[in-house]
Amino acid sequence: MRTAVIVFPGSNCDRDAAHALTMVTGKQPAMIWHRATEMSAVDLVVLPGGFAYGDYLRPGAMAARSPILRAVREHAQKGGLVAGICNGFQVLTESKMLPGVLMRNAGLKFICKPVELEVVRTDTPFTNKYDEAVRIQIPVAHHDGNYFAQADELERLEGQGQVVFRYCDNPNGSINDIAGIINESGNILGMMPHPERAMGQNGDQGDGQLFFKSLLDAVG
Amino acid sequence: MKAIVHIALKPGVLDPQGQAITGALHSLGFDEVTGAQQGKVIELDLQGVDRASAEERVEAMCSKLLANTVIEQFSVEIID
Numbered sequence: 001m002r003t004a005v006i007v008f009p010g011s012n013c014d015r016d017a018a019h020a021l022t023m024v025t026g027k028q029p030a031m032i033w034h035r036a037t038e039m040s041a042v043d044l045v046v047l048p049g050g051f052a053y054g055d056y057l058r059p060g061a062m063a064a065r066s067p068i069l070r071a072v073r074e075h076a077q078k079g080g081l082v083a084g085i086c087n088g089f090q091v092l093t094e095s096k097m098l099p100g101v102l103m104r105n106a107g108l109k110f111i112c113k114p115v116e117l118e119v120v121r122t123d124t125p126f127t128n129k130y131d132e133a134v135r136i137q138i139p140v141a142h143h144d145g146n147y148f149a150q151a152d153e154l155e156r157l158e159g160q161g162q163v164v165f166r167y168c169d170n171p172n173g174s175i176n177d178i179a180g181i182i183n184e185s186g187n188i189l190g191m192m193p194h195p196e197r198a199m200g201q202n203g204d205q206g207d208g209q210l211f212f213k214s215l216l217d218a219v220g
Numbered sequence: 221m222k223a224i225v226h227i228a229l230k231p232g233v234l235d236p237q238g239q240a241i242t243g244a245l246h247s248l249g250f251d252e253v254t255g256a257q258q259g260k261v262i263e264l265d266l267q268g269v270d271r272a273s274a275e276e277r278v279e280a281m282c283s284k285l286l287a288n289t290v291i292e293q294f295s296v297e298i299i300d
Contacts, residue, residue: 107236
């Protein structure tokens with residue numbers, strides 16, 4: 001599997017993502033700077049966590065209009081896989097590649113702790129290695145993770161089974177406990193929790209490993 | 221020419237920051253406050269456009285970048 005990690009000024013999980021990808025695929029991802037206008041052909045693009053462009057205006061707003069996003073969009077339109085983690089999820093909603101928006105946490109505090117998630121969908125390229133309805137532990141670290149979508153959009157998301165991860169104990173006020181969603185075509189996923197920080201090397205259960213192994217399995 | 225853009229959450233969207241402001245004002249004894257809505261003001265300096273096209277173009281700027289219309293509404297004021 002050939003992978004790439006997009007690096008924005010202010011990204012801070014780009015190396016964690018690269019480490020996780022290298023660990024699982026045995027190959028280092030291409031690290032692509034936000035000013036690049038094209039990238040070599042890859043199977044998976046990761047938009048990493050952090051505070052791209054200092055979260056100016058709104059989290060993900062500037063990154064969503066950066067030069068590299070055009071290439072990421074083209075990659076996705078050709079069916080390529082895109083995973084947006086935390087700030088990457090915010091970039092995907094700001095660029096309208098995924099519906100909805102990530103608002104300020106309902107409790108107004110930055111939340112940094114492991115949370116329990118239910119894996120709702122196990123038939124996606126991102127989750128095929130997980131057991132159905134399994135509960136996993138993955139850390140969150142965000143100030144703006146409160147997912148919101150208008151009623152009609154939410155109905156469409158739920159109706160089409162686009163919710164992939166739900167919080168078991170909602171930490172941030174997300175509507176319908178949504179922690180991660182996928183697009184209609186099933187190749188773009190955004191999630192607030194950080195699977196790359198749960199690779200079993202920090203005293204955690206390593207529940208993030210299957211996320212990356214699923215991708216490897218889907219792509220080969 | 222200047223454009224003043226006001227951005228606010230749409231009615232009905234939960235505004236925890238507005239609620240926190242209301243609560244803090246109550247704790248200071250300002251009991252007459254029944255609600256607060258926090259928004260943004262962005263001032264743009266413009267050159268080489270007339271008033272009508274400035275209005276139109278700033279509205280396009282709002283839709284494309286300055287506001288996230290999933291949850292935010294905006295208004296534009298042009299000042300000569």
